[in-house]
Amino acid sequence: MQCCGIRFQEYLSFHSKVAYKLLVEQTNHRFEAVPQQILKKKKYTAKAATDSSMAAVAGKRPTVTHVIFDMDGLLLDTEKFYTEVQEIILARFNKTFEWSLKAKMMGMKAIEAARVFVEETGISGSLSAEDFLVEREAMLQKLFPTSELMPGASRLIQHLHAKGIPICLATGSHKRHFELKTQRHGELFKLMHHIVLGDDPEVKKGKPAPDVFLAAARRFEGGPIDSQKCLVFEDAPAGARAAKNAGMYVVMVPDPRLDSSHHAIADQVLSTLLDFNPSEWGLPPFENAESNHAS
Template sequence: MNVTKYAFGQHQGLMNRILAHRLYEAVAVPTPIPHYPKSLSFSPLKTLEIPRIKTHSRMANSTAPVSARGLITHVIFDMDGLLLDTEKFYTEVQEIILARYNKTFDWSLKARMMGMKAIEAARVFVKETGISDSLTAEEFLVERESMLQKLFPTSELMPGASRLIRHLHAKGVPICVATGSHKRHFELKTQQHRELFSLMHHVVLGDDPEVKKGKPSPDVFLAAAKRFEGGPIDSDKIIVFEDAPSGVKGAKNAGMFVIMVPDPRLNSSLHGPADQVLNSLLDFSPSEWGLPPFDDATS
């Protein structure tokens, strides 16, 4: 073991946790639901067909230094929209419900709801669409449930998810899931992917008692770091893969590195403080982060 690097990592880990805590106390607690300006309103979801953006990576507002990228030892995966192509189901049922009120569901609202716990997202939905006098958040959840229950068992993997999970597991890199999804939905969504998800060291769900607040709170990520063998693992040794603005913020609030794999329809101004933005999990280069390269890697 490189003693200098190890000592640096320990010290930096402590500093990051202090910084992350201060950042969260100062920024995330008073405004747990991010507000995006009305000017970021987009066209209705179904009408948008935007080609994939070019892969790029960048560093921005990271609480951990660029030089620490090579010290990554553990990986946390978001689930909906990142490993599983399930965000489209939420979109579909929300469009159906809003159509009754002659309203359309747009990407500015979608961006705010993604990654949140169900009840938190529901409150945003009925408030922002102006239907709260006709439909409460609780009624909205009941109404969409029957539709979601039929759709979730058909969930498919996102491109590159199986390859990356199997690679990291085979190389002995500890991996886990941190999702806003609750247990009942998790079971339905992963029904056809049990073997793949069994490769995770653990799964932290949105209804876990330790997850007091949903993303952008760091709760789910800190609980995930704690449950690895030898945990809690220092935040600056962890990469989080996320698709949602709230998830990226939550992981940064936990002091971790974040690789965002956003839906191409999400406005790039909402990529937030992600350390790297990729088009697809297929574009991830493990060696860039000090992780074992794919066996078929050319570089």
């Protein structure tokens, strides 16, 4: 059996099993045939294959030039509001709000998430998706203005802006909700080059469709920016899939209650934004004072 110009047995004898495993994961290829699109891009030699897998072992990552942020659950601690309100609504039907359902809804447009909610909880016969949104809206409008920043959000945004890295926001939130959620944090969000909201005319489909991230890439100066130069920060499975569907790299900062099976799609998974090391992605490193700042 041939692998990248050398025999499979020779590959294993020359390289570690760890490198082989990483190469399989990176290429989704088990050495039965090298995809033609790879052959066209470059001569895929044993050395190239080894360099690729060894780079992964060494923790090297691609160099990016532009950063796109999600908002809910990533920059702002707002997901708890949705959970609280939806638990209240379901209690009326003697039902509980499961985290597996929340994982499906996170990042979606409101009406899409509402349809999933009423169908999967079995209340669609008593409460339509539209009525659910009306009932939920009244409670959320009181909670959104109290939104707090997530750990590390302010530090990272201010750092990237100060270093001249183009940054933007791409969120499923509609304008009316965005304004309520950011009331206390207006100065920070003004640092974004631009903001793409869920009710933007260019966003035809919500996450996991790539629309919002592709629109974000188009609006940077000199856009559209090459997707491979964009790094997306997300907390939700649907958002992470949307970023990958747009051809972008994604750092996922998930809620610890989210099943780890949802992590696989991300290029990097962090506990909080405080754990992000910009230099790993070719971005300017934090100064010592910034590294010790926990906000």
